[in-house]
Amino acid sequence: MRLSEHKYNSISAITGQLVFVENLIEAKIGEMAVIISPDKRYIEAEILEINNNTALLQVYGSTQGLDIKHTKVILQDSLKEIPLSREMLGRKFNGSFNPIDDLPMFFSGNWRQITGYPINPSARANPSEFIETGVSAIDGMNTLVKGQKLPIFSCAGLPSKELVTLILRNVRLSKNEKEFAVIFTALGITHNEYSYYIKALEKMQADYMAIINFADDPVMERLLAPRIALSAAEYLAFEENMDVLTIITDMSNYCEALREISTAREELQGRRGYPGYMYSDLAFLYERAGRIQNIEGSLTLLPVLTMPEDDITHPIPDLTGYITEGQIVLSREMHSNDIFPPIDVLPCLSRLMQKGIGEGQTRKEHRQISNRLYRHYAQGREHRKLEAIVGRDGMSEKDRLYLDFAFTFEKEFINQGMNSRGIDQTLDLALELMNRFNLD
Amino acid sequence: MKGSIVKICGPTVHTDLQGLRLYERVTVKKLTGEVVRLHSKGAVIQVYEDTRGLGIGDEVESLDIPLSVTLGPGMLSSIYDGLQRPLETLQEKTGPFIKTVDVTEVFEIFKFDKPFEFIPNKNIGDTITKGEILGKIKEGNFYHYIYSSKDIDSKIKSIITENITQDTSLITFENGETIKAYQSWPVRIPRPFKKKISTYEPLITGQRNIDFLFSLAKGGTAIIPGGFGTGKTILEQSIAKFADVDIVIYVGCGERGNEMAELLEEFRELKDQKTNKPLLERTVLVVNTSNMPVAAREASIFTAVTIAEYYRDNGYDVLLLADSISRWAEALREISTSLEEMPGEEGYPTYLVSRLAAYTERAGVTDCINGLSGSLTMILSVSPPGGDFTEPVTQALLRNTGVFLMLDTGLAHRRHFPAINWFQSYSLYQENLDDFFCEHFSNNWKTIRNRCREILKKEETLREVAEIVGISGMQDSDRLLLQTAEKIRTKFLAQNAYSEDAYSHPNETIKIIENILNEHEKILEKLTQGLSLNEAFKEKRANDLKTEKAGENKDETK
Numbered sequence: 001m002r003l004s005e006h007k008y009n010s011i012s013a014i015t016g017q018l019v020f021v022e023n024l025i026e027a028k029i030g031e032m033a034v035i036i037s038p039d040k041r042y043i044e045a046e047i048l049e050i051n052n053n054t055a056l057l058q059v060y061g062s063t064q065g066l067d068i069k070h071t072k073v074i075l076q077d078s079l080k081e082i083p084l085s086r087e088m089l090g091r092k093f094n095g096s097f098n099p100i101d102d103l104p105m106f107f108s109g110n111w112r113q114i115t116g117y118p119i120n121p122s123a124r125a126n127p128s129e130f131i132e133t134g135v136s137a138i139d140g141m142n143t144l145v146k147g148q149k150l151p152i153f154s155c156a157g158l159p160s161k162e163l164v165t166l167i168l169r170n171v172r173l174s175k176n177e178k179e180f181a182v183i184f185t186a187l188g189i190t191h192n193e194y195s196y197y198i199k200a201l202e203k204m205q206a207d208y209m210a211i212i213n214f215a216d217d218p219v220m221e222r223l224l225a226p227r228i229a230l231s232a233a234e235y236l237a238f239e240e241n242m243d244v245l246t247i248i249t250d251m252s253n254y255c256e257a258l259r260e261i262s263t264a265r266e267e268l269q270g271r272r273g274y275p276g277y278m279y280s281d282l283a284f285l286y287e288r289a290g291r292i293q294n295i296e297g298s299l300t301l302l303p304v305l306t307m308p309e310d311d312i313t314h315p316i317p318d319l320t321g322y323i324t325e326g327q328i329v330l331s332r333e334m335h336s337n338d339i340f341p342p343i344d345v346l347p348c349l350s351r352l353m354q355k356g357i358g359e360g361q362t363r364k365e366h367r368q369i370s371n372r373l374y375r376h377y378a379q380g381r382e383h384r385k386l387e388a389i390v391g392r393d394g395m396s397e398k399d400r401l402y403l404d405f406a407f408t409f410e411k412e413f414i415n416q417g418m419n420s421r422g423i424d425q426t427l428d429l430a431l432e433l434m435n436r437f438n439l440d
Numbered sequence: 441m442k443g444s445i446v447k448i449c450g451p452t453v454h455t456d457l458q459g460l461r462l463y464e465r466v467t468v469k470k471l472t473g474e475v476v477r478l479h480s481k482g483a484v485i486q487v488y489e490d491t492r493g494l495g496i497g498d499e500v501e502s503l504d505i506p507l508s509v510t511l512g513p514g515m516l517s518s519i520y521d522g523l524q525r526p527l528e529t530l531q532e533k534t535g536p537f538i539k540t541v542d543v544t545e546v547f548e549i550f551k552f553d554k555p556f557e558f559i560p561n562k563n564i565g566d567t568i569t570k571g572e573i574l575g576k577i578k579e580g581n582f583y584h585y586i587y588s589s590k591d592i593d594s595k596i597k598s599i600i601t602e603n604i605t606q607d608t609s610l611i612t613f614e615n616g617e618t619i620k621a622y623q624s625w626p627v628r629i630p631r632p633f634k635k636k637i638s639t640y641e642p643l644i645t646g647q648r649n650i651d652f653l654f655s656l657a658k659g660g661t662a663i664i665p666g667g668f669g670t671g672k673t674i675l676e677q678s679i680a681k682f683a684d685v686d687i688v689i690y691v692g693c694g695e696r697g698n699e700m701a702e703l704l705e706e707f708r709e710l711k712d713q714k715t716n717k718p719l720l721e722r723t724v725l726v727v728n729t730s731n732m733p734v735a736a737r738e739a740s741i742f743t744a745v746t747i748a749e750y751y752r753d754n755g756y757d758v759l760l761l762a763d764s765i766s767r768w769a770e771a772l773r774e775i776s777t778s779l780e781e782m783p784g785e786e787g788y789p790t791y792l793v794s795r796l797a798a799y800t801e802r803a804g805v806t807d808c809i810n811g812l813s814g815s816l817t818m819i820l821s822v823s824p825p826g827g828d829f830t831e832p833v834t835q836a837l838l839r840n841t842g843v844f845l846m847l848d849t850g851l852a853h854r855r856h857f858p859a860i861n862w863f864q865s866y867s868l869y870q871e872n873l874d875d876f877f878c879e880h881f882s883n884n885w886k887t888i889r890n891r892c893r894e895i896l897k898k899e900e901t902l903r904e905v906a907e908i909v910g911i912s913g914m915q916d917s918d919r920l921l922l923q924t925a926e927k928i929r930t931k932f933l934a935q936n937a938y939s940e941d942a943y944s945h946p947n948e949t950i951k952i953i954e955n956i957l958n959e960h961e962k963i964l965e966k967l968t969q970g971l972s973l974n975e976a977f978k979e980k981r982a983n984d985l986k987t988e989k990a991g992e993n994k995d996e997t998k
Contacts, residue, residue, distance in 0.1 A: 029448050030492030050496050051447040079492060115492070117537035118731040121692070122519050122527040124701035147698070238536070268777050268787050271825060276787050277450075277774050279694075279767070283730030287697055292536045313667075313826030321668035322823055323730060325698060346853045349669045352698070354938060371855070378854050390910040 002026065006075040011068050012054070016264035017220055019045065019057040019066070021073050027055045030079045030115075035059060038070040044096065045073070046080060048265070058261065060096060060220040080115070082228055083108040084235040088209045089181055092198075095213035095221025097228050114227040116234055116288055125291040128355035130362055131245075131300065134170025134420030135163070136413055137343040138350075140430055141370050142328060145356035146243060147291035149301040149324045151251070153317050155310045158330045161193060162418070163341045164247060164304060165200040170420035171245060178296065179242040182208040185229040187222045188215045188253035222257035230288045230299075237297035244297065246289070249304035255282075255316045271315045279319045286323045312347065326350040339415040346378060362423050369430050373409070376439050380406025405437045441502040443482065445469075448494055450778040451735045455500040456482040463628055465507050469498040471540065472523060474507045474739070477779060486775055488523055488736040489540050505624075509743050510606065511750040512622035513579040514550030516687075517720040519704065522728040522740030524549060524747075538732065550606060550622075558586070558601045558610050558621065566596050571809045574611060577604065577621060580721050582686065584621075585754050586610060587810040589632075592617050627742035631749040633806035640872040643759070643817050646682035646943035647675070648935055649845070649860045652889060652953065654867040655877070656843050658685075658757055659805035659815040663765075663837045666847025666859065667827025673699055674937050675847075675858045676761050676821055681710060681719060682943040685817070686756035688719075691744040692727040694737050694767025700727050713943075730767065738771040745802050748816050755812030759819065760803075765796070766823040769833045785832045793836040800840045842868040856934050862896055882950045891957055892928060899925035916973040917964060924960040932956060 006025065013020040019035065027050055035043045035057070043061040050056075057073070082097050085108035092101040099105055127147030133139055144150050154160035168182065184201055186194065194212060201208045209232060213225045226248050237244040248254075255274060262275035270276040289301035303324075307317045310332060321327050326349040334342035357366040380402040387395065387403060395403070413429055421429070434440075443457025445468065453468055460466065460483045464475045468487055471494075477484040485500065509524045519527045521538075529548060533541060560575035568574060570591045576583040594615040600608055609618035625631060643658045644651055656662050666672045673695070680688050680703075692700050707720040715722070726744040728737045741762055748760045762768075769792060776789035784790035805815040820841070824831045827849050838844060844866050851859035877885040902918050911919060932953050935941055944952075959980070966976035 024496070026495060026497070028493050028495035031495075049449050051449075053496065117539050118729065119697055120527055120531045120534075120536055120538050121697045121700040121727045121729055122704065123531045123536035124697050126701045126705050127698060268783055270787055276770065276777060277734075279770055280730065280734055280774070283694075287729060287731035290698055290701075295536070313828070315825065318668070318826050323696065325696065327669070347669075374855050386907065386910075389907055394910045394912070396912065 002077045006077075008073045008075075009069075009071070011066075011071055011073065014063060014066055014068065017059050017063055017261060018048075018264055019059055019063070019073070020054060021057060022054050024050075024053045024055055024075075027075060028077075032076040032078055032080050033057055034074045034076065035066065036072040036074070037065050038067055039065055041065070047075075056265075058220065060224060061218045079113050080224075081111040081113055082231060084110045084112055084232060086236070086240060088232055089207040089236075090209070092210040092212060093228070095187075095211065095217060095225035095228070097211070097224075100212065110235070112231050112235065114224065114231045115284070116227070116231055118287065119290055119292065123292055125293045125295075126355065127291050127298070127352050129298075130356040130423075132170065132423050133167045134422070135166060135341060135343075136416055136421050136426040136429065137341065137345055137348070138167075138328060139362075139421070139423050140366075140413075140426040141345050141373060142326060142348045142350035143353040143356045143362070143366075144300070144302075144350060145352045146298040146300055147289060148326075148350070148352045149286045149289040149303070150326050150328060150350060151303045151305060151317075151320050151324050153312065153320075153327050153329045154250075154304060154306050155330060155332050156306055156308075158332065158335050158342060159340065160249070160304050160306070160330060161196060163330070163343075164197075164249065164302075166341065166418055166420065167302070168200050168204050168247075169418075171206075179240075180206045181236055181242050181244050182206055183229050183233045183236075183244060183246045184208055184210045185225055185246065185248040186210070186212045187225055187248065187250060188213060188217075188257075189249070190215050219257045219260055222254055223261065226254060226285050230285060230301075233299050234288060237299040238292055238295050239297075241296040243300070245300045245302060247302045247304070251282075251303045251305040251320065252308065252316050255305075274315050278315065279322065282319055283323050286320070325352050334410065334414070337410065339410055340417055341414070343414060345374070345414070346381065363427055366427065369427060369434075372434060372440070373413075373430055376402065376405050376434070376437070377409050380404075380409070401437060401439060405433075405439060408437070409433060441504075443500045445494060445496055445498045445500060446482065448491060448496075451487055451491060451733065451775060452476070452778040453485045453487055453491065453494065453500070454482060455485060457500050457502065458482060460502055463506050463626075465503045465505050467501045467503060469494055469500075473500075474735075476775070484779060486735045486738070487733075488739065489733050506626035507628065507739060508624045508626045509746050510549050510622055510624050511747065512550065512606075513556050513577045513584045513604075514552060515724050515747060516580055516582070517718075517723060518551060519700075519725040519727055520549075520743070521732065522726065522736035522738075522743055524726075524743050527727065548606075552605070555602070556604045556621070558599070558604060560599050560601065560611070562596055562599070562611070564596050564599060567594070568592055568596070571811060573810055573812075574619065581715050581717065582722075582751075582756065583754065585810055585812065586619060586621070588619055589809060625746055625750070627739065627746045630802050631746065631753060633753070633808050635807050636804045637807060637813070639805050640869070640876065642869075642873045642876055643757075644684040644946060645679050646684075646945065647678060647858065648944050648949045648952070649858055649862075649933055650679075650843075651944075651946055652949050653862060653893070654843050654845060654860070654865050655870055655873045656817065656819075656867065657869040657873055658817055659803060660843065660869055661800045661803045661818045661820070661841040662843035662845060663820050663822055663834070663841050664845045664847060665822035665824050665829055665834045665837075666852075667824065667849045670827075670847035670849055670852040670859045671857050671937075672821040672823070672847060673763055675845075675860075676763050676819060677703060677706075678858075678937045678942055679819060680723070680759070680761050681706075682713070683759050684714075684757075685759040686722065687748075687751045687758045688723045689744050689748045689751075689758065689760045690723060690725050691741055691760070691762040692725070692729060693740050693762055693764060694728065694730045694771065695763050697729040697731070700725070700729065734771045734774050738768060738775060741765070741768050741799070745799070745816075745818075749802065752806065752814035752816045753808045753810065753812070755808070755814045757815045757817070759817045762818070762820045764821040764823045765837065766833050769796075788832050792832060793839075796833075796836045797840045800837070856929065857937065858935060860933070862893075862933065863900070877946070881946045882954075884954070885950060888950065888953055888957060892932075892953055895921060895925050895928065895957075895960075916967050919973055920960065920963055920967065924956060927956050928953070
């Protein structure tokens with residue numbers, strides 16, 4: 001503890017979101033600071049790097065109007081922390097955790113570091129409880145379980161917003177005796193999208209908290225918002241024993257913010273200009289999902305990201321896919337065929353599905369149904385390529401049956417509009433489809 | 441020796457402390473670190489924990505020992521972090537989340553729930569020579585052999601056989617020298633051995649793809665590169681479960697925490713086929729998940745290989761599985777960047793290649809100093825960005841490893857698992873292992889494999905033709921070949937890790953492929969006799985029915 005306030009007016013340089021302060025007596029990595037601009041604005045900042053008595057500060061907020069001569073910096077002697085309480089539920093905050101719903105900030109004695117701590121792997125419990133999203137392509141074929149992190153890979157212009165809404169409308173846990181909450185995090189969204197999402201959240205049955213960073217809000221807050229959201233989620237899940245679903249949209253904006261800051265720091269660039277540590281950085285967010293032994297609550301994470309140029313090998317989806325437990329991939333082709341949700345199940349995967357399905361969770365033959373659907377549909381899609389070359393007439397009757405199956409599967413099973421389907425409805429539909437075509 | 445911090449940059453810290461040695465262990469305000477660079481005014485330290493909260497002027501202290509692990513009985517079924525701290529003990533100290541612990545706190549690295557007992561070969565008054573086995577300690581199904589790594593010119597004064605702890609001196613000599621149950625070894629230095637030997641014995645994995653097409657030798661190295669969702673982890677875990685070895689060391693290097701939870705749970709339940717005891721009792725887990733400190737991730741694979749070498753020195757066949765080496769390379773890159781080193785390809789430091797080469801060279805079959813011989817086999821998974829195999833880590837490993845198992849995204853999307861691409865993958869051990877397979881499992885092993893390869897190769901060209909003229913426009917023999925190839929792919933190469941089929945003994949492996957190929961030859965013969973493909977199949981089905989019925993009749997008459 002420092003006994004007196006450490007206030008400096010020894011700024012030596014300002015570039016973008018970065019401020020260099022000289023002649024420091026004492027400073028710690030990660031320490032928070034307040035910058036007071038000449039027009040008396042208070043802006044938060046964090047120490048990123050220290051070299052002798054010079055520190056590099058990253059500013060959370062607009063640096064416009066700062067100058068070298070009059071701007072002051074006060075070091076706070078603490079790491080970035082936020083207060084946490086159940087009272088967060090039902091509230092809306094910005095990326096610095098200030099309320100934006102015209103209500104006063106709540107009080108709490110519970111302060112936590114926003115970066116959190118890694119869960120000890122030996123303390124983790126194996127996620128194994130089914131979550132019903134109401135989407136056939138997810139519930140039936142890429143099942144989500146409590147404590148999983150499952151991203152949605154979207155493309156520009158595809159209805160990821162509507163898919164999230166569809167999930168929010170239905171999402172409940174099969175054994176619904178526990179409290180359930182949604183933490184909705186929006187990074188760099190437009191005001192239009194905001195009102196769309198808020199409408200969906202308000203219609204929901206469960207409690208929610210929203211952290212909103214608008215497209216015109218400071219870029220730095222885009223890096224803070226998911227950390228705040230996950231700290232809140234961890235608190236509710238592991239201290240208040242709730243089942244928490246965290247939705248973060250859009251992670252591509254997060255990665256772009258990361259690149260922007262990294263470039264300003266003149267760091268060495270990795271692929272496509274993204275910093276080399278992006279994998280670790282994303283992992284620090286995504287890995288906060290999970291379950292812990294002897295704790296009832298769970299933290300499930302559903303990040304949404306946009307694949308630049310529809311390219312799944314782009315660093316953003318690529319690194320995400322390496323960390324998360326599967327992915328739900330939207331396809332432009334499905335979308336142009338008027339299928340909603342436009343999920344292409346072939347590149348989709350849920351690594352934890354195995355644990356969440358079967359007797360006692362969904363249905364005994366669930367795995368088998370899903371495998372058969374996959375096999376037939378993949379076959380049908382293969383034949384579609386052949387059809388393009390030799391034409392439908394040149395194909396055998398059996399092959400044509402596969403073609404028809406793939407078509408009907410997309411039209412009737414994947415395509416469900418904005419109607420939620422229960423897991424029984426999904427599985428019955430799958431069985432009915434396979435009986436109709438009798439491909440085995 | 442004490443000094444203080446002058447600069448902090450990510451996971452590295454600069455100090456003004458002089459007189460340090462390279463790769464020496466230091467404490468930085470109670471955190472563990474390792475010296476990675478020296479200069480005239482001080483040193484640069486790589487810190488193995490979260491550096492947040494460190495400040496200028498904080499104390500740096502020399503410990504005068506290199507980064508090392510402690511080796512001895514009680515490691516099996518443990519789960520360690522990258523610095524060999526037991527995660528279960530850490531959990532008792534800091535709860536379900538990992539928080540920084542004081543480095544001076546003593547950790548019980550070993551499990552002493554069952555007391556160990558020393559069974560000496562020697563008596564009081566005896567003399568010993570270098571490398572001679574002086575006795576053993578039993579841990580589960582395994583023995584730890586106690587020997588001296590140097591000559592001691594004295595007589596044994598006393599021997600302790602019970603209540604062994606981490607500091608027990610088992611044998612004390614008259615001149616005061618002692619031999620301990622536990623030894624410390626620096627992780628970056630390979631453990632010594634008498635010589636490396638080239639024997640050719642396969643490591644049976646129970647995976648048909650590997651055993652039959654791309655066999656792995658004991659003491660060999662294999663890499664499994666694949667994009668996300670291609671099943672690297674599942675394949676590694678299947679191998680960890682079924683591989684015909686004594687000890688498995690599994691390193692989760694920068695991967696998912698939930699996977700480790702799953703592995704722990706499964707390994708507690710599953711039984712080792714050889715001993716019928718839980719798999720965990722032959723396993724040591726070294727875990728540094730993607731959200732644990734980056735520098736410790738860099739150290740984790742060295743911690744693991746040193747533990748593996750220790751069991752090898754006790755005369756066991758050891759398998760080291762690392763998932764994934766790319767995450768290690770990224771950690772190396774991150775540290776290199778914070779040291780402001782000149783970057784090589786894709787930002788990786790230029791010493792990436794030599795570091796990897798030195799690492800994979802720690803595998804092998806060796807005659808150990810104590811006269812025993814053991815083997816250390818490595819299987820390393822690689823996560824190439826964007827599934828692009830031209831990236832530096834894959835390319836560096838390709839130069840030094842013996843088996844390349846390329847995982848194919850296309851196959852994975854079609855749900856063909858393990859998604860090993862049968863054209864691109866290869867094994868350099870094949871030639872030398874064929875004799876073993878022919879001798880132990882089937883004389884035809886080599887010929888059948890070549891025939892199988894031939895059919896798969898032919899299929900590829902035929903598919904191209906089929907796409908132009910359509911299947912119906914092809915010759916009967918070609919259509920037959922396509923059907924057989926499909927059978928090989930779906931019934932032989934695909935192997936479901938979640939079913940009974942997860943393990944396939946070589947006897948079974950050869951039987952399945954032999955049956956598929958025999959049927960192919962039979963029908964091919966019919967075709968040359970002038971029958972059409974449909975007729976040939978019909979006739980075969982009729983024959984099968986007949987033999988089936990004959991079999992049933994026989995049963996009835998019994």
